[in-house]
Amino acid sequence: TKKQFLDTFETVASEFERFFGIIFGGGQVQMFLTDPESINTSGIEILAQPPGKRLQSLSALSGGERALVAGALLFAILSAKPVPFCLLDEVDAALDEANVKRFCQALKSLAQQTQFVVITHNRETMAIADALYGVSMGQDGVSKLVSLRLPREDRSDSAEASAQA
Amino acid sequence: TKKQFLDTFETVASEFERFFGIIFGGGQVQMFLTDPESINTSGIEILAQPPGKRLQSLSALSGGERALVAGALLFAILSAKPVPFCLLDEVDAALDEANVKRFCQALKSLAQQTQFVVITHNRETMAIADALYGVSMGQDGVSKLVSLRLPREDRSDSAEASAQA
Amino acid sequence: MNLRKLELSGFKTFARRTEVLLPGGVTGIVGPNGSGKSNLSDALRWVLGEQSLQHIRSKKTEDVIYAGGANRAPLGMAEVTITLDNTSGWIPLDFSEVTITRRAYRSGDNEYFINGSRVRLRDVIDLRNRAGFGQSSYSVIGQGLVDAVLSQRPEERRALFEEAA
Amino acid sequence: MNLRKLELSGFKTFARRTEVLLPGGVTGIVGPNGSGKSNLSDALRWVLGEQSLQHIRSKKTEDVIYAGGANRAPLGMAEVTITLDNTSGWIPLDFSEVTITRRAYRSGDNEYFINGSRVRLRDVIDLRNRAGFGQSSYSVIGQGLVDAVLSQRPEERRALFEEAA
Ligand SMILES: Nc1ncnc2c1ncn2[C@@H]1O[C@H](COP(=O)(O)OP(=O)(O)OP(=O)(O)O)[C@@H](O)[C@H]1O
Numbered sequence: 338t339k340k341q342f343l344d345t346f347e348t349v350a351s352e353f354e355r356f357f358g359i360i361f362g363g364g365q366v367q368m369f370l371t372d373p374e375s376i377n378t379s380g381i382e383i384l385a386q387p388p389g390k391r392l393q394s395l396s397a398l399s400g401g402e403r404a405l406v407a408g409a410l411l412f413a414i415l416s417a418k419p420v421p422f423c424l425l426d427e428v429d430a431a432l433d434e435a436n437v438k439r440f441c442q443a444l445k446s447l448a449q450q451t452q453f454v455v456i457t458h459n460r461e462t463m464a465i466a467d468a469l470y471g472v473s474m475g476q477d478g479v480s481k482l483v484s485l486r487l488p489r490e491d492r493s494d495s496a497e498a499s500a501q502a
Numbered sequence: 503t504k505k506q507f508l509d510t511f512e513t514v515a516s517e518f519e520r521f522f523g524i525i526f527g528g529g530q531v532q533m534f535l536t537d538p539e540s541i542n543t544s545g546i547e548i549l550a551q552p553p554g555k556r557l558q559s560l561s562a563l564s565g566g567e568r569a570l571v572a573g574a575l576l577f578a579i580l581s582a583k584p585v586p587f588c589l590l591d592e593v594d595a596a597l598d599e600a601n602v603k604r605f606c607q608a609l610k611s612l613a614q615q616t617q618f619v620v621i622t623h624n625r626e627t628m629a630i631a632d633a634l635y636g637v638s639m640g641q642d643g644v645s646k647l648v649s650l651r652l653p654r655e656d657r658s659d660s661a662e663a664s665a666q667a
Numbered sequence: 668m669n670l671r672k673l674e675l676s677g678f679k680t681f682a683r684r685t686e687v688l689l690p691g692g693v694t695g696i697v698g699p700n701g702s703g704k705s706n707l708s709d710a711l712r713w714v715l716g717e718q719s720l721q722h723i724r725s726k727k728t729e730d731v732i733y734a735g736g737a738n739r740a741p742l743g744m745a746e747v748t749i750t751l752d753n754t755s756g757w758i759p760l761d762f763s764e765v766t767i768t769r770r771a772y773r774s775g776d777n778e779y780f781i782n783g784s785r786v787r788l789r790d791v792i793d794l795r796n797r798a799g800f801g802q803s804s805y806s807v808i809g810q811g812l813v814d815a816v817l818s819q820r821p822e823e824r825r826a827l828f829e830e831a832a
Numbered sequence: 833m834n835l836r837k838l839e840l841s842g843f844k845t846f847a848r849r850t851e852v853l854l855p856g857g858v859t860g861i862v863g864p865n866g867s868g869k870s871n872l873s874d875a876l877r878w879v880l881g882e883q884s885l886q887h888i889r890s891k892k893t894e895d896v897i898y899a900g901g902a903n904r905a906p907l908g909m910a911e912v913t914i915t916l917d918n919t920s921g922w923i924p925l926d927f928s929e930v931t932i933t934r935r936a937y938r939s940g941d942n943e944y945f946i947n948g949s950r951v952r953l954r955d956v957i958d959l960r961n962r963a964g965f966g967q968s969s970y971s972v973i974g975q976g977l978v979d980a981v982l983s984q985r986p987e988e989r990r991a992l993f994e995e996a997a
Pocket residue numbers: 387390393397398399400401402431643843844845863864865866867868869870871872894895896897898899900975
């Protein structure tokens with residue numbers, strides 16, 4: 338319905354502002370309907386202003402800046418309309434170290450309500466994981482899974498176990 | 503002309519095999535004309551076999567494997583038909599640490615004949631650069647360039663200079 | 668906590684039966700290029716009823732079944748089971764734990780199971796919709812797709828919101 | 833050594849005159865997201881006569897001119913100069929050093945210079961062709977384009993070889 342769509346749009350737009358600020362460490366983002374008169378068919382435009390820069394369209398941003406804006410939008414939608422779980426496959430590939438840290442901070446803030454599975458090559462992202470798995474490939478083209486870090490509540494058991502060993 | 507095209511094709515195909523072996527640390531790659539009867543219009547097919555896996559089309563490979571195959575093909579073309587310089591913008595973004603090292607080894611082997619400029623976030627790639635620049639962004643949205651490492655022949659001057667300072 | 672574990676057998680590179688325990692919070696997955704990380708993401712989409720072969724990087728149904736490698740014969744079936752924790756009752760079924768299973772055979776047939784009893788695809792989709800994690804495209808963000816969230820034209824971005832509304 | 837240096841002034845985020853010395857071997861460029869690294873790659877393509885605005889992430893000619901930021905006014909002109917080392921005589925001109933300069937104005941006009949004298953675009957393209965670094969698309973691999981080398985259909989891959997032949 339129209340009202341539902343508008344309510345969702347407003348909530349996501351304000352969450353988008355919030356997460357943009359967290360992830361970019363400042364600046365602002367604007368999201369608006371290209372044709373507010375006809376809500377049923379209107380498109381959605383996004384303008385972003387990274388700290389120190391002017392307000393610009395998404396196509397002018399750098400590779401990493403685009404990935405950060407997409408991350409902020411995704412987190413805004415997850416915050417406005419939570420889903421039980423979310424899998425992210427190397428969404429941090431284009432980010433520099435400072436941005437990965439802020440990205441992870443935003444992710445962690447949502448991990449109470451949504452369960453995350455994050456595939457990454459990035460050390461910063463590995464560091465925030467509660468549990469960590471390593472996947473390796475054998476000589477025969479078959480994957481093997483190894484647990485690299487157990488979640489906190491399991492850790493004390495195994496830490497005790499290895500202390501006694 | 504037909505003969506030129508075929509000669510280039512053969513040279514690139516054999517260099518492609520060689521660089522694939524270096525970059526993947528084994529396995530093989532096949533490159534062939536989809537329609538050898540009509541050289542003027544034939545397409546070019548590529549099948550890749552990473553170590554331990556079966557021979558497969560490019561669409562079945564992982565994100566990182568595709569980037570490695572593209573790198574091997576690029577190096578093969580550069581080796582068969584050298585150009586004076588080549589700029590690579592974050593071609594190593596999808597690669598894991600072991601693959602970045604092999605990728606850089608292949609790059610270094612071509613740096614005698616081709617001058618490379620490499621944009622990267624990857625420590626391994628930074629390590630092989632002869633000269634290194636850092637780009638930073640001021641509060642006013644203006645880029646600033648700083649030399650982080652001078653090339654070898656200049657280094658002894660500056661090292662001497664700082665030793666005397 | 669919503670997902671408890673993911674079990675794979677014969678699915679892509681997971682020829683051997685593999686169990687991935689998913690504790691609450693953030694679970695990280697790391698590993699070399701081509702080791703099978705994104706195959707786990709495909710498995711999660713697939714077991715939840717994914718019908719688009721392209722979304723799981725396949726061209727035909729049998730592409731998800733382990734196709735063999737160096738010294739290992741192909742398998743005849745792929746099976747993935749997801750175990751959902753229902754102690755909070757978010758899924759409208761009278762079980763504290765709900766499992767969804769999908770199987771595929773070389774014949775091209777698919778079979779679905781909920782808590783071990785054979786069901787149709789429609790039942791799996793219906794269960795997802797009633798539990799609030801319907802067709803949402805933002806619960807699995809595949810490799811390289813971060814940009815896709817942004818790069819659509821304004822009228823395409825609308826679809827993301829309609830799903831969330 | 834083929835490239836000696838790249839000088840930018842008013843080009844995208846390089847509002848201030850910036851000089852990038854390019855020694856032989858491998859030059860690395862690092863820096864945070866959005867700092868201006870890929871703008872350097874655009875500058876290199878642009879000064880060599882690039883006519884496709886899309887390849888330099890622009891929609892109109894003026895997009896390459898510094899557009900202002902927080903507390904800094906936009907500029908009226910963008911200029912990039914590349915200095916080529918011609919001691920080996922690879923460029924058929926009687927100079928040991930050859931410079932190519934390109935300017936763009938807010939009016940949409942472009943100007944080209946070789947060793948300081950005004951020339952037409954055709955002269956720059958002709959110089960490149962005679963020196964052997966013609967329109968080769970493999971001398972600048974932009975961000976995210978590694979996959980593009982592979983993902984074309986077999987008939988499209990052919991174009992890469994025809995250039996090299
Ligand atoms: N004409 C212009 N005037 C001012 N700023 C510009 C202009 N054109 C582009 N920009 C800015 O340049 C920035 C992008 O720079 P660039 O793509 O070089 O970043 P990068 O260092 O490659 O980052 P990443 O690591 O994320 O790829 C954008 O923030 C954009 O606003």
